[in-house]
Amino acid sequence: MTRTLEKSALAQLTLVRFREFIREPEAVFWVFVFPILLAAGLGLAFRDRPADVLKIAATTPELVQSLRQEKQLNVQALPVPAAEEALRTGKLALVAEPAPGGGVVFRYDDANPDGRTARMLADRAIQRAAGRVDPVAAADQLMKEPGSRYIDFLLPGLVGMNLLGSGVWSIAFAIVDSRRKKLMKRLIATPMLRQSYLMSFLISRLSVLVIEVGAILAFGVLMFGVPLRGSLAVLAVFCLLGSLAFTAMGLLIACRVRTIEAVSGLANLVLLPMWILSGVFFSASRFPDAVQPLIRALPLTAVIDALRANMLEGAGVAQLVPEAGVLAAWLIASFVVALKLFRWS
């Protein structure tokens, strides 16, 4: 087994790719650790908190008692001057005082949403304490199911962004670096088959892909309960197709460039618009209708839309044909042009 591996050029080239990747700690960080840190950070920032309890004050014991029936209010008993001072400085949302002719006065800032909410809650509590019976019975059903939270929206976006970044960078950097160091010229001076060289990038990319997508998805599912409603096979097919398209784009970006500076600039030029337009962090539908066809034609949009539809809505292959078409078109066009323009020395 090891002897066959030693004699196989493709196996040796692929091993080189793995070794160069693993022995570059920065690359390992950006591919594996960074997306997980990002998901963890954003997931925590946008986690579901219980609805805020609003702080209010009342100036008589009777009002305090009535208002404390409302669980969403935190009611303090304060004398009038202290209560008004706290309201002015924003420490309280509302102050309830007895009205001179009976009844109650609510002091609050109607430009403050908390104040308006507190007004409604306080009024309801006082009316019910005074014996009001609501004519229509109403029950609450709260939306807390997985699939509708920000982290559920974000995770497929992060997977897509990671596929794009590692697909483009891993091949573009390695190829330009080896051209710059004249290593590529040295390799083609041997009997090495050129397709083995390109194939080694593809094999190593697809193997790392399994680990990196697996890590991000496992993190999302285990830590945040992100749903995987669609078939895993469809998910895998789109990760694969997306990664191939991005790798082909990386090959195209690197096909003639001789310096790391030039390839960095070129890659950023390709990647940045997609990070912004393709709906990684927020829905791409926020952009004007006029640019929507353009956004839909971007490969990153296709990957992210397909992953979201698959993971969150359980979409199958039949619903994802347009996305698959976009990716296949990018893959074939980039690969054909890249091979045509490729400079081996």
Place this chain on the structure above:
Amino acid sequence: MRVRDLRKTYKDVVAVNGVDLDVMPGECFGLLGPNGAGKTTTVEICEGLTKPDSGEVELLGMHWNSHQSELRQRLGIQLQETQLSEKLTVIETVRLFRSFFRRGPEAAEVIELVQLEDKAKSRVGTLSGGQKQRLALACALAGDPEFLFLDEPTTGLDPQARRMLWDLIERFKQSGKTILLTTHYMEEAERLCERVAIMDLGKVIALGSPAELVATVGVTPRPQPTTGNLEDVFVALTGRHLRDD
């Protein structure tokens, strides 16, 4: 190897301007010349890495356009300024190159041949200049070549490292293989090469054994009572002025 009327022009620069060369089996042939003389272009055309505008190269009885893959199997090539991957170890690098060839010694044997066995497991990035050049030689020898191209194999090395490399090249010569070597060092050519060609401005301006050249080319002897050496021949032929590339 037989080269006839080779020509190559880059944009407005004529790099190779009608070169004829014959390298006999088993000899070490030296290609000398100042920077920009066209040595590297000539060698890269012979190695099948650059296409000539016109002219013919016949190697081991074959031509590049008809026997590319067969020729690649039987040639050993060291290029000027190749930087091998710094993150790989010596043995991993040699194993990679060995895997491209149908036949050849084991990677460990090649490493022993260039006396890098102590460094077999070291990263290429930690090697000294001389050790890197020996590794480059090992990569060129990985396929047990019949014909070896060495483009400035000792440029930038200290005298010890240079001498060590010369010993290795001599040992390879003794096994009856053919070498085409380019160099700036006349001492190197005198020591290793049976015959040399001196190139300037894309043409071969002198050809013969180092001794013949010293004897036949009219070198003005130095004021000191020396008989002149190949370096004097070289400077006499290519001029003393400095050139910008």
